[in-house]
Amino acid sequence: MYKGLLLVCVTAVACMTLFVACNLTPRAKKKSFKPLAYNVADKMADSVLTLMTQEEKIAYVGGDRNFFIRPIPRLHLKEVYMADATQGVHLRSKFRDVDLSKYQLEKSTAFPCPVLLASTWNKKLAYDYAQAVGEECRAGGVGILLGPGMNSYRQSQCGRNFEYFGEDPCLAAHMIENYVQGVQSTGTIATLKHFVANNTDYFRRKSNSIVDERSLHEIYLPAFKAGVDAGAKAVMTSYNLLNGEWCGESASVINDLLRKQLGYKWMVMTDWWSVSNGEKLAKSGQDLEMPYAVALKDAKQLIDSGKVKMDDIDRMAKSILRTYFAMKQNESIKDATLLQYFPDHERTALQTACEGIVLLKNEDNILPIKNSSQSILLTGDYVEQLAMGGGSAKVEGYNNKIMLDELKAQFGEQLAYVKSPTIDQIKAADIVLCNVGTSDSEGWDRPFALPSDQEQKALACVNNNPNTVVIVTSGSGIRMTDWSDKAKAILYAWYGGQTGNTALAEIISGKVNPSGKLPITIEKEFRDSPGYGYIPKGEALYSDWNNEAERQRSVYDVRYVEGVFTGYRWYESKNIDPLFPFGHGLSYTSFEYSDINVSTPTFSQADTVTVTFTLKNTGTIKGMEVAQLYIQDVECSVPRPVKELKGFEKVLLMPGLSTSVSIQLTKQDFSFWNLAIKSWTAEPGKFKIFIGASSTDIRLQSEIELQ
Numbered sequence: 001m002y003k004g005l006l007l008v009c010v011t012a013v014a015c016m017t018l019f020v021a022c023n024l025t026p027r028a029k030k031k032s033f034k035p036l037a038y039n040v041a042d043k044m045a046d047s048v049l050t051l052m053t054q055e056e057k058i059a060y061v062g063g064d065r066n067f068f069i070r071p072i073p074r075l076h077l078k079e080v081y082m083a084d085a086t087q088g089v090h091l092r093s094k095f096r097d098v099d100l101s102k103y104q105l106e107k108s109t110a111f112p113c114p115v116l117l118a119s120t121w122n123k124k125l126a127y128d129y130a131q132a133v134g135e136e137c138r139a140g141g142v143g144i145l146l147g148p149g150m151n152s153y154r155q156s157q158c159g160r161n162f163e164y165f166g167e168d169p170c171l172a173a174h175m176i177e178n179y180v181q182g183v184q185s186t187g188t189i190a191t192l193k194h195f196v197a198n199n200t201d202y203f204r205r206k207s208n209s210i211v212d213e214r215s216l217h218e219i220y221l222p223a224f225k226a227g228v229d230a231g232a233k234a235v236m237t238s239y240n241l242l243n244g245e246w247c248g249e250s251a252s253v254i255n256d257l258l259r260k261q262l263g264y265k266w267m268v269m270t271d272w273w274s275v276s277n278g279e280k281l282a283k284s285g286q287d288l289e290m291p292y293a294v295a296l297k298d299a300k301q302l303i304d305s306g307k308v309k310m311d312d313i314d315r316m317a318k319s320i321l322r323t324y325f326a327m328k329q330n331e332s333i334k335d336a337t338l339l340q341y342f343p344d345h346e347r348t349a350l351q352t353a354c355e356g357i358v359l360l361k362n363e364d365n366i367l368p369i370k371n372s373s374q375s376i377l378l379t380g381d382y383v384e385q386l387a388m389g390g391g392s393a394k395v396e397g398y399n400n401k402i403m404l405d406e407l408k409a410q411f412g413e414q415l416a417y418v419k420s421p422t423i424d425q426i427k428a429a430d431i432v433l434c435n436v437g438t439s440d441s442e443g444w445d446r447p448f449a450l451p452s453d454q455e456q457k458a459l460a461c462v463n464n465n466p467n468t469v470v471i472v473t474s475g476s477g478i479r480m481t482d483w484s485d486k487a488k489a490i491l492y493a494w495y496g497g498q499t500g501n502t503a504l505a506e507i508i509s510g511k512v513n514p515s516g517k518l519p520i521t522i523e524k525e526f527r528d529s530p531g532y533g534y535i536p537k538g539e540a541l542y543s544d545w546n547n548e549a550e551r552q553r554s555v556y557d558v559r560y561v562e563g564v565f566t567g568y569r570w571y572e573s574k575n576i577d578p579l580f581p582f583g584h585g586l587s588y589t590s591f592e593y594s595d596i597n598v599s600t601p602t603f604s605q606a607d608t609v610t611v612t613f614t615l616k617n618t619g620t621i622k623g624m625e626v627a628q629l630y631i632q633d634v635e636c637s638v639p640r641p642v643k644e645l646k647g648f649e650k651v652l653l654m655p656g657l658s659t660s661v662s663i664q665l666t667k668q669d670f671s672f673w674n675l676a677i678k679s680w681t682a683e684p685g686k687f688k689i690f691i692g693a694s695s696t697d698i699r700l701q702s703e704i705e706l707q
């Protein structure tokens, strides 16, 4: 749906985009891996399947040693190792007493977290980042990357938001399309996860997402669809139930939604320990039970009793084999020559951080700090240790750069670090850099509000020094309401990976001009959010894995009552002012938008339309702007959001220069999911087209009539 949907032509200046920003050079073009065609791989799968015994087939559809597709040496089928995940390769030498050291690379790059990657709004960078992750997989012999994660940001408390691509389906879809192509260009299998509507980690195996069909198609499926269309060769189902059925064993989720409606043809695996009903699973379209057979541990009896058909097991095994052959996993996966690219990967990680850190506020242009005589006090919890997301996505990294060292490198003696400054010390500094944040992780959700000691620290700084710059290190939105007004500047640094603090320090010193924009809305209070109320009444968040409690508790419902009105769609339709809107992010330069032109005033459903406008850097330094295109359906037979993102482009401009930016739209961009026909409909009538620097900073407007 999203592939090829947006064609952007910008002038040569803009096309050069981003390598200049962090003073990097473009990566050399590498030979791209070509998978085998479906029919070819299918034939190969068939020929091996006929040689497999019943026992081998049954064993094959259950994972092996926690992270493997099982080898069958007799048939020359190799083991295939899987590694987590989206922000780099999670190195494991052991898991539950299984020795995994054969796949232990010496190091793997800790890339900025995916929500930071989404904040770059840079599609090419998503490709480069993912290609680098794919190369590290190949360097270590990893056949399957258990990512990208792409669940939509429905509520700010979800412990895994850092692993995903924000709240908007169009932005996520474009980034995922490029991510999948980047990973798979190396021959590594990309796994789209977690399918589907997996938007909380609060007792994650017991949440039942109640989502209507239209919202699924308009909000929760587009990123998956983009991944499918980009050729992803694996999908992982989720822990939660969707409308009453466990996703990992649901025919309506896998066979109908994923395979029929999205057109997915390759291997599906369960999330780890997420299914229990072998009979349902075998009929659902699921292929591989991870980390080993639990639901199908008695497969033989289920077959003997007629509850499971051998044909179903054959179908499952064949799907795994087909994927295995298509991605040439029968050949040598390990490619040590790729180790040479590690410095390249580190540079890509740095560039991502440079482009994804978001400057939310910058009163009186306090940033960048140019004056070398000003005294700077640095304080915060993640100054001496890297802020990072936990759980399966965790990547330790190497050459990890801590905030203290990177800021010292920029500011030397000008900067003093005090872990717990006194009020007098805060008052005495010319500028305070105050870092606050959260440690987000899979396995639980965390409060929107900061931990109280951190909240107190932020308050102490802003209340005692008017020149406080708050640096937020978190994987999701946090509550800033009590101090954001008083902070002179706020930098949202996310989890920047091993080079994130270098980027941060270069942004603070002005070596890098920030260009990140929020891929989420940050609300003032959690009760403003569309996801508010998802925790059952009377229950409270917990803050560590709680497997036993999870096993014992019953299923609870999460009702997606907001329907398609998620993220900014919610705040705009309810007239709730967020603290910081979707798409917002400042630069050290300024941009002017002008001359919007829509290629035709009327648009027949078969055509495409091109929206063109001029973007000018009106400041004195080079910078990048993310121009965003939103559409509003002026009149429609169903309720639709005030506006929806349908295209964007990131453009680099030298000071004083302007460029023409074109974004192409198709019928799909005007469509909604029509329940009556179970498909997309673009209703004739007027549509408004907005071009903006954020969802609330609209600079240009035009109209088009759909016939």
Ligand code: BGC
Pocket (backbone or CB within 6 Å): 084, 085, 146, 193, 271, 272, 392, 442
């Ligand atoms: C996570 C998956 C991950 C798997 C293997 C599960 O707990 O939900 O995202 O890929 O573990 O580590």
